[in-house]
Amino acid sequence: MRAAVLRGGTVEARVVADPVPGPGQLLVRSLACGICASDLHFMDHLDAGADDDSGMSTYDPEVDIVMGHEYCAEVVGYGPDTERRIPVGTRVSSLPILATPTGRKIIGQNPESPGGFGEYFLMSEAITRVVASDLPSEIVCVADAISVGWSAASRAQVTTSEVPLVIGCGAIALSAIAQLRRLGVGPIVAVDFVASRRATALAMGADVVVDPAEISPFQAWRDVVSGPAESMKELMAVAGLPGCVVFECVGVPGVLDSIIKGCERGTRIYSVGGPPEGDHLHTLTAKRKGLNIQFGGGPSMDHWDEAFEAVCSGSLDVTPLLGQTIGLDEVADGLAAARDATGPVRIIVTPSAQGRTTA
Amino acid sequence: MRAAVLRGGTVEARVVADPVPGPGQLLVRSLACGICASDLHFMDHLDAGADDDSGMSTYDPEVDIVMGHEYCAEVVGYGPDTERRIPVGTRVSSLPILATPTGRKIIGQNPESPGGFGEYFLMSEAITRVVASDLPSEIVCVADAISVGWSAASRAQVTTSEVPLVIGCGAIALSAIAQLRRLGVGPIVAVDFVASRRATALAMGADVVVDPAEISPFQAWRDVVSGPAESMKELMAVAGLPGCVVFECVGVPGVLDSIIKGCERGTRIYSVGGPPEGDHLHTLTAKRKGLNIQFGGGPSMDHWDEAFEAVCSGSLDVTPLLGQTIGLDEVADGLAAARDATGPVRIIVTPSAQGRTTA
Structure with a gap:
């Protein structure tokens, strides 16, 4: 052949x-x-x-x-x-x-x-x-590309008192965004340096897209959660600042560590990118902030089947x-x-x- | 003064x-x-x-x-x-x-x-x-030293289908062991190079202590969970290999990464030590294995109060x-x-x- x-x-x-x-x-x-x-x-x-x-x-x-x-x-x-x-x-x-x-x-x-x-x-x-x-x-x-972010978004079990921040807008990020949207989670904040990727993120269901060359993703996230949206104001009046769930979908050294340094205390991080060469992490900062990092893992068979069905049926474009x-x-x-x-x-x-x- | x-x-x-x-x-x-x-x-x-x-x-x-x-x-x-x-x-x-x-x-x-x-x-x-x-x-x-490991052990919510592996037997590890014991979790496997620390771990409630100079902690853990204990055999007959919950209580560079390399897939890691200078982690391995790392965080006020009460009342010696x-x-x-x-x-x-x- x-x-x-x-x-x-x-x-x-x-x-x-x-x-x-x-x-x-x-x-x-x-x-x-x-x-x-x-x-x-x-x-x-x-x-x-x-x-x-x-x-x-x-x-x-x-x-x-x-x-x-x-x-x-x-x-x-x-x-x-x-x-x-x-x-x-x-x-x-x-x-x-x-x-x-x-x-x-x-x-x-x-x-x-x-x-x-x-x-x-x-x-x-x-x-x-x-x-x-x-x-x-x-x-x-x-479908297989979709299953990875889909599975991460499903497993994250983002609650109504949490707001997701998706770092990177490649295939994994876009599928995470699509599944977060289907699960009714939001507002979804997505970050990429490239304008076309940000446009695709909006097409897949992101509510707010951020160019990290213009504003820190974490500042942008704080602006969103403390912004004018009435639903957020009501939520925060009851529960305080929402929790942050970060999806790291970049896979370039330094990105996960910059998330550790920039994020709020108690943030849950789904590291789906993960650079092949590993990364130096400021574990003391992670410890001070009480961060949780869930590393990728492939999609479960159930999540793969769900993503495959969504793509084949056309319910996910x-x-x-x-x-x-x-x-x-x-x-x-x-x-x-x-x-x-x-x-x-x-x-x-x-x-x-x-x-x-x-x- | x-x-x-x-x-x-x-x-x-x-x-x-x-x-x-x-x-x-x-x-x-x-x-x-x-x-x-x-x-x-x-x-x-x-x-x-x-x-x-x-x-x-x-x-x-x-x-x-x-x-x-x-x-x-x-x-x-x-x-x-x-x-x-x-x-x-x-x-x-x-x-x-x-x-x-x-x-x-x-x-x-x-x-x-x-x-x-x-x-x-x-x-x-x-x-x-x-x-x-x-x-x-x-x-x-x-009491304050006790509260850190106590809080980690409490937050870990180790289930009956999981077996904890405590790496290091300093104050944090010993208090984690004490609280795991009080919560009825076990068998508790504890690891330290120093014989006196291993003896103290047994005094605080560890079931098995391991000298990592003699055997890999992960091999020792596998030996325990597949060993002669009837309760483990019954458990494994129903549920297969138990999940592993590692408590990293060392705080020396390289330890957390060696845990990532040595542990089973799907392991939950509580990193309570965390070296001040940070650490290089093989994030690709962590991703392949789908590991979860919860970094320290101080004790909650509730857990601090619990540990303080246990020490002051003498219920924890x-x-x-x-x-x-x-x-x-x-x-x-x-x-x-x-x-x-x-x-x-x-x-x-x-x-x-x-x-x-x-x-």
Whole structure:
């Protein structure tokens, strides 16, 4: 098959061996697969894998890796020990986890579990979901990106006496905003340096957007909660200053620490970005303020299913996130373009648009 | 008065001006005051204060500071605007917070709020508690140290399907252990390099103590939860591996990060130690494991009152924590001795034992 192959830090499209489904696995054809910031984190940070003793994510620069973990695919064949309940030709997606004889692997972050930036890859039948929708695959494939922020927003259980502050307006942040809106939480304050990202945040349900080059996000948050909104005034008359729930959706070193330094006492922080290289945190300040930090964690299966259903049913419109669609030959350029925060939130790869090639 | 005075990084006993009570303040005579690790953190880390924009804790090496925030004292006089409901001669204690016209200050960590390592200091009448006990002041003064771990253990709300792992066996850890025991949580696994500290942990209610030089604390924890205890077997048959709740009570750089690297997925971490200089954390690992870190925060007033009551009533025996009692002239040596983890958990200063001296 043809695939955009990561090796030694660079990506190029070439022919590699077709993946062969093992026990419990499906062979699928990649219809559409989004480029995610974690693809960039993965290819840039050889060292990050070294800290992961789970073996789920492994980057050996001497071995071919096909990235891509936000996919919509089509069933092509079955490995041994499969139930074969999903017919060939059915559109499917899943959490990007492949069960293998040597343990669970993240699809697109391990040589043993190639991803959607190739014509074919493998999925675990047990967690495969059928796409019950006529929406284009380029839209369906965004569901996995949506599930991460969706899950964080759900797990945060923001109360009516709390006001969320979303730092960063990438895919995770935007999906957190969308889910916070659906849960009736608000006002939602969202922060990004880039005007187009702030506009997308408004489209996804943010009430107030903030350019941190103009005003501190925490000052902006305080302005909102002490501002003219009657509902806030009533709330504060009863309960005092609302609690702050910060969603860190940036993943750049220093951001989480700047949140620790800037936030109110007792703030709850959901760190969903999390830079691959780790971060120096002023733990004494965190201690003085009694802060709570919940680190990401993948979405639960329930939350993934909820986000998938919302995207496939069209009840959550993800088109504001979509940029250009590209072929396998353009993946290297697409990855480079994804580094530009002024670009679209998602560039979509359609590996099969040029027809099948067999090794 | 005489006081052990911190200036320019060193402590010496000399005569300084008597403190003068302001509005709402009591003048009190220090009867007994414990030496705490945070006294050492405070005097060693000029830089830590720079990160604290609250103004509660301020270390100017050019100005005299009298440390000491774990005290039992006696009411001597009243400032203006006081209710004077507590008679002169009454033994008292409080959370170490002094309300002043320029804001709240930590007693013993600010030139404006001298502490119990001097003959006299100031307390806020509004939060002053009467010692309803005949126990010696050297015992009563330990209550504040108890309140920190007590509060963390209370707030953690460890469930019957979780097993706590206490890292470090200093005063905070020991009080956390005592409160976990009172709450019926267990088995309690406690970790320290020092044999005498492990023995004290057993005295305060730990079920299993671990020397991390011999076995990884996390392996020891896994051994306990999968070990021969029938109650654990029954629990695990129903609910699988129990959740892990780690109490970080060390405050040395690298410890919190080693917990992040070593712990199970989904672990809840209470970071009560927290090194003054901050720490580099592998946030990607924390994210992969979906960890939650609750940073210290002082005890709530309710928890402080509970711990104070437990100590004063004798229902919690803190004598295993007590070491020698020293005078003001020995505070510098006492601080140096407190750096030795093989020593007692608390050295107590009795500033008035040598009689009053007025400037």
